[in-house]
Amino acid sequence: MTNLFLIVFFLLVGLLLQKLSFVPARLSEYLNTYLIYVVLPALALLYLPEVKLNLDLLLPIASAWISFFLSWLLFGFLGKHFSWPNSLTGCLIITAGLANTSFVGFPIVQALYGEEAVKIALLIDQAGSFIIVSSVAVVVASIYSTGKKRKRDISKKILTFPPFLFFVLAMGMNVFQIQIPQGLESILQLIAITLTPVALTAVGLQVKINLEAISSKFLWLGLSYKLILIPGIIYLLFSQVFGLEGLLFKVSVIEAAMAPMITGSIIAITHDLEPKLASLLVGVGIPLSFLTITGWYFLLA
Template sequence: MLNILLIPIFLLLGIGLQQIKSLPGHTAKYLNLYLIYVVLPALALKYLPSVELKPELAFPVATAWISFAFSWLIFGFLGAQFNWNKSITGCLIITSGLANTSFVGFPIVSALYGEEAVKIALLIDQAGSFIIVSSVAVIVASIYSSGKKRKRDISKKILTFPPFIFFMVAIIMNLSGIHTPEILKSVLDFVAMTLTPVALTAVGLQVNINLNAIMSKYLWFGLTYKLLFIPLVILLLFKHIFQLEGMLFKVSVIETAMAPMITGSIIAISHNLEPKLASLLVGIGIPLSFLTIGLWYYILG
């Protein structure tokens, strides 16, 4: 529960730091680089080598892929149909297509369903959201960012993207039965603890909430998709088509209903895909998601 309380605290801290004129202008950028080059690789080494893979867990893991696929399909179609700027389309696909399944998802799932549910949430995050943000999201960002990108340039971005490199290392360790050395675990634990405060502070630093921003139709397109539409799709699909039930079903829906992923917004921002919109989707989406998650929790019973 402490992690849940830290969420609004660090968001407000980042927003408050905007008022300090002496703060370096690129502080948020440096924090984002720290997340990409240090924190995300550390999370891969911390969790993935020891994750037990089971066939039945494929359903909750699939939620992240389904969410991103629908996001690409829907916003890609709308962008082409209504002649949106490519940067807007790319921003909505990436930021709205990825759920905040880790530092927001983990504490909420733990509070609602207990520690056993966290194991399911971890796989959704690591085998779903984490892989997507490390690979497919980079492809989308490269496609929709300005300038022509050759296929080999996109492939190079993926293969040299630090989280993806460490993800592959961690998967190889898992399949080979190699565990993270004990000497590294305390370091990885410490680095992992910095995810919430650093990420949320970085988002807060980039949030510029004003009437025009809140009234943006693109903001509400993205949030409606992320907080209401795609959780409903997963609920109907898993309940009536796949007939999933119990903890696997509930965690799948709740994790899908999480606010947009901060890392996804970082990918969008780093590729200059509407940075303000990407920040707002997270900055507005996280506090708003507390209300909508309560709604989904009530519906799931």
């Protein structure tokens, strides 16, 4: 319960800072930059070289891919059946199909299950969510957007993203059994401690809820899939079909239950796929997910 309290506390700190006039308007951007360029690379170097690679890790990684492609299948079918605009269908596929497995996921997983769980979450995020949002999600956005289809250098985007570069470096260290020097490890541990307070404060700073728009049935359709249906599918599939147990199983379900990814909503917005709905799915989804994740946590206990 103490860990859940800390999660809520730092989220509220971010919400409170929104109301203070002396707080820099771009504080959330500064915090996100620190997370991307410092914390996420540090986590990769600290944890991934120690991960024992085995086939069991493929299932947690697969959870992110399952979530996205089931979203594409479901909302693609509903969009055709009910003759939704392509922009609406594309928005729901992308925003509901991608989980916030890093900025929200890492601190929550760390608080609930400890450092060992972060190692699993890193693999889910880097080998799952990040590659999807950088490649397949862009393809989906191009398919469903009404504007001119633009070719994008997806490989360049992936290879120049700092957390991914350090992910590759850390996995190389794992394969060749290269250890982090003790002095550097101490520094990385200090940086890792800042993950939960900084990430959740940044999320709190970015949460914007338009109370007039929360009556949208498409908002609740997308959030029902993201927060309830897909973690339920992962729960049943991994436990009943694949027999996954322990920490791998718990982290897979909890990460699948995360709110929609902020980056995913940005892709939808930049392709003019119902920008208001995309923003709302994140704005409502993040605070609401703290309640639903609590439910999944106690179910998994």
